[in-house]
Amino acid sequence: MKALIVEDKAYIRKGLLNLLQLIDVDVEVIGECESVKDAVVVANACKPELVFLDINLLDGTAFDFLEQTESLTFKVIFITAYEEYALQALKTGAVDYLLKPVDIAELQIALQKVEKLPIAEQKQQIKTVKEVWNNEGTKLILSLHDSFQVIDLNELLFCETDKGYTTFYCSDGKKYMVSKTLKEFEEQLSKANFTRPHQSFMVNLKFIDKYDKSGVIHLKNGKKIPVSFRKKESFLTTFLHWNNN
Amino acid sequence: MNPINKYILLLFSFLFFAGNVQCQNIAIDSLQNELSRHVLKDTTRVNLLNALAFSYFSKDMAKTLEYLEEADAIAEVLQFKKGEARSIYIRGITEAIQANYDQALGYYNEALQLYENIDFKKGIANCYNAMGITHKNKGELRKSVSYYKKAIRIEDEIGSNNLSASLLNLGTSYEVLGDFDKAISYLKKALSIAKADENEQRVAYSLNNLGNVYQGQGNYPLALEHYNKSLYINEKLGDSLGIANNLLSMGAIYKIQEYYDKAMRCYEKSLEIYKRIDSKNGISLILNGIGTIHEEKGDYSSALDNYVDALSISKQIGAKSSIPYILNNIGEVYLALKDYRTANHYFTESKKNGLEIESKQALCGAYIGLARTYTNQKEYNSALSNALKAKKISKKHGFLDYQKEASEILSKIYKATGNYKDALESHQQFKILNDSLFNKENVEKITQLEYEYKYKQALYSASIRELKLTKTVIATNKNLEQSQKNLLLGVIAFLMLALVLGVIIFFLKLRNEKSKTQNIVIEQKLLRSQMTPHFIFNSLSVLQGMILNKEDKKSVSYLSKFSKLLRITLENSRDKTVLLSQELMAIENYLTLQNLENESYQYTVLVDDAIDRSLVKIPPMLIQPFVENAIEHAFVNQKENRKIDIHLNYLNKELICTITDNGIGIDSQKENKKPNKKSLSTTITSERLKILSKDFNMKGSIIIEDRKKHNEQGTVVTLVIPYKIQVA
Numbered sequence: 009m010k011a012l013i014v015e016d017k018a019y020i021r022k023g024l025l026n027l028l029q030l031i032d033v034d035v036e037v038i039g040e041c042e043s044v045k046d047a048v049v050v051a052n053a054c055k056p057e058l059v060f061l062d063i064n065l066l067d068g069t070a071f072d073f074l075e076q077t078e079s080l081t082f083k084v085i086f087i088t089a090y091e092e093y094a095l096q097a098l099k100t101g102a103v104d105y106l107l108k109p110v111d112i113a114e115l116q117i118a119l120q121k122v123e124k125l126p127i128a129e130q131k132q133q134i135k136t137v138k139e140v141w142n143n144e145g146t147k148l149i150l151s152l153h154d155s156f157q158v159i160d161l162n163e164l165l166f167c168e169t170d171k172g173y174t175t176f177y178c179s180d181g182k183k184y185m186v187s188k189t190l191k192e193f194e195e196q197l198s199k200a201n202f203t204r205p206h207q208s209f210m211v212n213l214k215f216i217d218k219y220d221k222s223g224v225i226h227l228k229n230g231k232k233i234p235v236s237f238r239k240k241e242s243f244l245t246t247f248l249h250w251n252n253n
Numbered sequence: 254m255n256p257i258n259k260y261i262l263l264l265f266s267f268l269f270f271a272g273n274v275q276c277q278n279i280a281i282d283s284l285q286n287e288l289s290r291h292v293l294k295d296t297t298r299v300n301l302l303n304a305l306a307f308s309y310f311s312k313d314m315a316k317t318l319e320y321l322e323e324a325d326a327i328a329e330v331l332q333f334k335k336g337e338a339r340s341i342y343i344r345g346i347t348e349a350i351q352a353n354y355d356q357a358l359g360y361y362n363e364a365l366q367l368y369e370n371i372d373f374k375k376g377i378a379n380c381y382n383a384m385g386i387t388h389k390n391k392g393e394l395r396k397s398v399s400y401y402k403k404a405i406r407i408e409d410e411i412g413s414n415n416l417s418a419s420l421l422n423l424g425t426s427y428e429v430l431g432d433f434d435k436a437i438s439y440l441k442k443a444l445s446i447a448k449a450d451e452n453e454q455r456v457a458y459s460l461n462n463l464g465n466v467y468q469g470q471g472n473y474p475l476a477l478e479h480y481n482k483s484l485y486i487n488e489k490l491g492d493s494l495g496i497a498n499n500l501l502s503m504g505a506i507y508k509i510q511e512y513y514d515k516a517m518r519c520y521e522k523s524l525e526i527y528k529r530i531d532s533k534n535g536i537s538l539i540l541n542g543i544g545t546i547h548e549e550k551g552d553y554s555s556a557l558d559n560y561v562d563a564l565s566i567s568k569q570i571g572a573k574s575s576i577p578y579i580l581n582n583i584g585e586v587y588l589a590l591k592d593y594r595t596a597n598h599y600f601t602e603s604k605k606n607g608l609e610i611e612s613k614q615a616l617c618g619a620y621i622g623l624a625r626t627y628t629n630q631k632e633y634n635s636a637l638s639n640a641l642k643a644k645k646i647s648k649k650h651g652f653l654d655y656q657k658e659a660s661e662i663l664s665k666i667y668k669a670t671g672n673y674k675d676a677l678e679s680h681q682q683f684k685i686l687n688d689s690l691f692n693k694e695n696v697e698k699i700t701q702l703e704y705e706y707k708y709k710q711a712l713y714s715a716s717i718r719e720l721k722l723t724k725t726v727i728a729t730n731k732n733l734e735q736s737q738k739n740l741l742l743g744v745i746a747f748l749m750l751a752l753v754l755g756v757i758i759f760f761l762k763l764r765n766e767k768s769k770t771q772n773i774v775i776e777q778k779l780l781r782s783q784m785t786p787h788f789i790f791n792s793l794s795v796l797q798g799m800i801l802n803k804e805d806k807k808s809v810s811y812l813s814k815f816s817k818l819l820r821i822t823l824e825n826s827r828d829k830t831v832l833l834s835q836e837l838m839a840i841e842n843y844l845t846l847q848n849l850e851n852e853s854y855q856y857t858v859l860v861d862d863a864i865d866r867s868l869v870k871i872p873p874m875l876i877q878p879f880v881e882n883a884i885e886h887a888f889v890n891q892k893e894n895r896k897i898d899i900h901l902n903y904l905n906k907e908l909i910c911t912i913t914d915n916g917i918g919i920d921s922q923k924e925n926k927k928p929n930k931k932s933l934s935t936t937i938t939s940e941r942l943k944i945l946s947k948d949f950n951m952k953g954s955i956i957i958e959d960r961k962k963h964n965e966q967g968t969v970v971t972l973v974i975p976y977k978i979q980v981a
Binding site: 021024027066089090108110 | 788
């Protein structure tokens with residue numbers, strides 16, 4: 009398997025080369041690149057089957073490179089200094105990544121996994137990752153039963169949690185249920201105009217039509233969300249503040 | 254007209270035992286309080302005990318004796334002669350009150366000797382006075398006069414406050430002796446001194462005894478007036494003995510005025526008191542008085558019973574002054590019962606006693622009794638001689654009563670003997686005397702006096718009520734004041750509570766603020782440390798590469814540099830400020846590390862001489878991120894001639910740091926980047942600087958410029974860093 013290493017640090021590239029030599033695997037490193045610009049050129053020229061791809065490069069990111077080499081068919085193993093959200097969301101999926109410094113055992117597992125993987129499926133998932141990456145803060149990846157669903161937070165009305173499951177209600181009427189608690193999404197949602205007026209609900213401030221003083225939020229689509237007594241004050245503060253800006 | 258029996262014992266003329274003025278004036282309560290506080294067995298306690306004993310002798314004999322016993326015991330142990338003498342003297346008084354005259358005189362003599370040994374004049378005078386009283390009570394009037402005079406001489410000499418008491422007693426003795434002029438003179442002297450001394454008790458007793466003299470003179474209204482005045486004061490003072498004496502005297506006057514019921518009431522009240530204070534003499538006098546009332550009512554057997562009881566008591570106590578009067582009264586009863594022999598016997602006995610004690614009144618009574626007896630027995634010569642004797646004595650001493658009686662019996666005798674001229678003369682005298690003694694005017698005056706007394710009493714009780722009311726008002730006022738005080742305290746407590754609550758709330762808010770600030774600080778720390786994981790893991794990865802590449806020396810060197818940098822970073826992130834030298838060391842370490850990797854950066858760190866890097870303290874990790882930025886992003890596709898210059902200078906009291914590179918410039922970097930991906934280090938740093946400038950109260954800012962403006966290549970970051978100068 010012809011492989012290309014895209015990594016901005018020379019010693020890390022050397023290290024990875026050395027590691028690949030240490031394990032008994034059919035990988036031939038045909039090139040090393042330190043920038044997006046170089047990598048695109050080399051990839052087009054050498055047509056690698058596998059690319060070890062650092063996420064942060066000097067002149068761009070891994071996704072810039074992927075975009076420019078869309079016509080090429082190669083599998084990707086991401087290399088990153090720390091776990092990016094976009095990758096984390098797909099960890100159970102077809103995209104694998106290695107954390108620096110690279111562990112030899114993890115490298116072996118990743119190689120085995122990537123060998124069996126249908127290239128189309130990986131491409132699809134990488135697209136998802138890329139989308140989330142580029143729109144960090146506005147996109148959310150939901151790990152559904154059989155797929156990864158990207159939802160736009162600007163189109164998410166509210167979410168409701170119940171017995172360890174969280175349901176996401178979108179403006180197009182679709183709803184998705186994941187087996188995670190609301191708490192796991194709270195931080196990310198809070199960054200994007202969401203508020204939690206009730207233990208079981210997070211609401212997109214954008215979609216609030218009115219707040220009934222009896223303690224009920226009316227959404228623009230008519231849905232009613234209760235406001236718990238304890239959170240009434242903090243909700244009102246957030247709500248009024250948001251509307252004033 | 255029925256002969257009015259006036260042979261009564263008029264008086265318990267009050268005789269004064271010389272007391273200690275201080276003791277009399279201080280209430281018993283306060284004395285007892287003083288005693289309970291003063292437990293030490295010394296002379297003071299003896300004095301207190303004696304004072305209490307003296308205060309109690311007219312109220313509670315048992316208590317007096319109790320106090321005396323202790324006083325005596327302590328005085329003996331202390332060899333406190335004066336105290337001992339006084340105890341003995343008071344003991345004498347207690348005996349005298351119980352009419353144990355010989356025992357009393359024994360005690361007085363003992364006390365006298367003790368006083369003479371220590372030459373205590375006042376004590377000596379007191380003893381003489383007491384002895385005078387006792388002799389008087391025994392009927393030895395001449396002796397009593399001489400003792401009183403001794404006492405008066407000493408008291409006059411030393412200016413004693415007991416002078417009035419002795420004068421009073423002397424006057425009383427003269428009264429019994431029938432020398433009314435001397436009696437009145439001494440008693441008035443006693444009264445005026447007592448008034449001057451403001452000694453109310455003595456004023457009361459002087460008045461009582463004066464009343465007795467006036468009664469003897471037959472001036473009943475004046476007598477009653479004095480008794481009333483005396484009674485008023487005694488009641489105010491709560492002096493039982495004084496009240497009893499007044500009542501006895503008043504009873505006698507009422508009896509003469511034929512107000513028997515009134516008289517009886519007075520006697521009964523008086524008797525009750527005498528019994529309570531165990532005054533045998535008083536009891537005897539009352540029994541005698543009650544006897545006269547029964548006699549007036551014709552109840553001779555009851556009268557006789559009372560007289561006999563009175564006589565036996567008087568004899569038992571040796572009250573010679575009373576005996577002839579009682580004997581006269583018994584004689585009168587037998588006379589009324591027409592038992593002339595027995596009557597004669599009693600009158601004769603009375604005459605003998607009267608002569609012995611020189612009681613002129615009693616003697617008059619006896620002579621008149623005998624005259625009547627003889628008249629009834631038709632022995633007119635004997636009758637006449639007795640009647641004339643009575644007339645002579647009564648005229649001489651101004652006993653109007655007896656003069657009247659004498660005139661009456663003389664008139665009868667003359668009539669019986671046919672001497673009508675003398676009979677008429679005597680009868681006329683009798684009429685005049687009787688009218689003067691018992692005229693309408695007198696009756697009216699007595700009635701008026703009664704009203705006055707009652708009015709005074711009412712006034713007194715009213716004043717007591719007023720006092721009570723005043724007390725109540727004062728108490729109410731106090732309560733009001735108290736409640737106002739309570740209200741004030743309540744308000745103060747409320748204000749304090751409010752203040753405390755306010756302070757608590759303030760501190761809670763302050764703490765809340767603090768914790769908010771702390772949160773920010775923690776966040777800052779987190780942000781600071783978050784800037785490094787990318788770097789740390791990249792560095793570790795580089796190190797891994799070096800090792801795998803078997804560049805041992807280099808990897809060891811890299812590792813040590815990296816460790817140093819990590820250490821400084823960790824240490825610095827703990828502190829709010831670090832020395833500039835330390836911060837610069839971290840930066841240099843960082844750059845060295847980068848150069849170990851690819852030996853491609855030329856860097857300079859320049860610090861103005863004006864800045865002492867070992868004194869200036871700055872917030873950590875402010876400069877490093879921009880150096881890192883330059884290395885990470887400035888030199889894309891630029892392999893050669895990579896320059897980074899760090900320059901610190903001091904301008905207008907501001908610490909200014911510029912980080913200059915010759916890379917592609919910030920504007921081109923932005924083009925490469927995603928538009929929504931802000932430079933993390935810039936955002937964090939500008940936020941940090943905001944807080945820090947507030948914290949340090951010093952300007953802090955950041956400007957990032959592309960050097961294109963100055964027709965140069967690269968980026969320049971200008972930091973105005975808040976700082977502190979470390980005081981050594």
